[in-house]
Amino acid sequence: MSSYKTRKTPGDTTWFTQDRFGMFIHWGLYALPARHEWVKSLERMSEEKYQQYFNIFNPDLYDPHDWAAQAKAAGMKYAVLTTKHHDGFCLFDSKHTEYKSTNTPAKRDLVKEYVDAFRAAGLKVGFYYSLIDWNHPHFTIDRMHPRQDDEDAIKQNEGRDLTIYAQYMRDQVTELLTNYGKIDILWFDFSYDGSEKWPQGKDKDDWESEKLIKTARDIQPHIIIDNRTGLEQDLWTPEQFQPAEWVRHEESGEYVTWEACQTFSGSWGYHRDEQTWKSPEMLVKMLINTVSVGGNLLMNVGPTARGYLDNRAQYALAAYSEWMKYNSRSIYGCTMAEPDILPSLPQDCRYTQSEDGKRLYLYVYTWPFEYLLLPGMAGKVKYAQLLHDGSEVRIEEGKLNHFGVGLPEGEGLLVVRLPIIKPDVIVPVIELFLE
Numbered sequence: 001m002s003s004y005k006t007r008k009t010p011g012d013t014t015w016f017t018q019d020r021f022g023m024f025i026h027w028g029l030y031a032l033p034a035r036h037e038w039v040k041s042l043e044r045m046s047e048e049k050y051q052q053y054f055n056i057f058n059p060d061l062y063d064p065h066d067w068a069a070q071a072k073a074a075g076m077k078y079a080v081l082t083t084k085h086h087d088g089f090c091l092f093d094s095k096h097t098e099y100k101s102t103n104t105p106a107k108r109d110l111v112k113e114y115v116d117a118f119r120a121a122g123l124k125v126g127f128y129y130s131l132i133d134w135n136h137p138h139f140t141i142d143r144m145h146p147r148q149d150d151e152d153a154i155k156q157n158e159g160r161d162l163t164i165y166a167q168y169m170r171d172q173v174t175e176l177l178t179n180y181g182k183i184d185i186l187w188f189d190f191s192y193d194g195s196e197k198w199p200q201g202k203d204k205d206d207w208e209s210e211k212l213i214k215t216a217r218d219i220q221p222h223i224i225i226d227n228r229t230g231l232e233q234d235l236w237t238p239e240q241f242q243p244a245e246w247v248r249h250e251e252s253g254e255y256v257t258w259e260a261c262q263t264f265s266g267s268w269g270y271h272r273d274e275q276t277w278k279s280p281e282m283l284v285k286m287l288i289n290t291v292s293v294g295g296n297l298l299m300n301v302g303p304t305a306r307g308y309l310d311n312r313a314q315y316a317l318a319a320y321s322e323w324m325k326y327n328s329r330s331i332y333g334c335t336m337a338e339p340d341i342l343p344s345l346p347q348d349c350r351y352t353q354s355e356d357g358k359r360l361y362l363y364v365y366t367w368p369f370e371y372l373l374l375p376g377m378a379g380k381v382k383y384a385q386l387l388h389d390g391s392e393v394r395i396e397e398g399k400l401n402h403f404g405v406g407l408p409e410g411e412g413l414l415v416v417r418l419p420i421i422k423p424d425v426i427v428p429v430i431e432l433f434l435e
Helices: 014-019 048-055 066-071 110-120 162-178 209-219 278-290 311-330
Strands: 021-025 077-083 123-130 185-189 259-264 296-301 349-354 359-364 369-373 382-386 395-399 410-418 427-434
Touching: 014 296, 021 066, 021 123, 066 077, 066 110, 066 311, 077 110, 077 185, 110 123, 162 185, 162 209, 162 278, 162 311, 259 278, 278 296, 278 311, 278 349, 311 427, 359 369, 382 395
Parallel strands: 021 077, 021 296, 077 123, 123 185, 259 296
Antiparallel strands: 349 359, 359 427, 369 410, 382 427, 395 410
């Protein structure tokens, strides 16, 4: 069994650290302008202009069963959908607002369809819920708000009462966790500091986070909740950054349960003209790098305004599908290799190890000429094979069995003999069966 212990959490993360890979879905009215999910704030867009997107929102090609099929093929085990993003628009039929999908030409509860489809595909279901809400009349204007540069912005804040908004959030979370069956993840977003012009940020006191979290856990005690309400819960969520080490608790130094959230390109929502799409190799390596230091990866897609995943997103998902089809057992139920094994890691490689400790997975990022040297691993490996096709990889102990001079040797040396030609795999994986 793995020797690594993580900080105890209130929710049930057992399945989470087994599944390792999920799909994030950012979708809403911002798919229509198609130039970033923060478009309303970035462009200081008026309420009247943004309303036009609500008036014509009708994703006629929305098929969550297709989304779920693509997620499952890519090896993703769970999903998290934006039920409400910062613009305040709800994809579900909430009784507490008129600003929802059922009041658009779509006339559908899009969250219900998502839940039904992903659950039918055998995937776990999560909800993203924005703590920010630029539509709610009692959400105060701050440095994030589209109205922040209005000449009368301060006056517009008069009479706004965040406690009314906090109750609104609790009411909506109650709906989300009551009307759609078991929900596995609740992903709140986010708390923030102020600025020089707007010194008041928003944090746990503004959200009334203790009440909000209690509301959620009273309904679904098992649920995994992130830390972005300003209260520590289950999940640490580095965003658009890949930790090179297992994330630790700031005070105690304990290992924590963490999940890197990333995008295929530079935008979360659908962005028609964005061009910084990651290569298949980079995408696969991001997954490997994350699991190799004890984390999960939540990879984002931004569906179009008509409700489908465009060809760029499908291409990126297909890269995962191709690799995970043959290499997924080096990801599921795996974590960082044991401390006594890590020093043997060759250059330009990564390790993961199965939770039961019986198998070690070696990812070869730069394919070398014929040999990989694993110091200290002699006597610990009984068999080795390429994971994608199950073909044997020969191993030798103590020294390299070859003519010539300058050959490496050592009592604990394990030599892995590789085929000269790199296999036709984005990242080849060597599966080592441990003694």
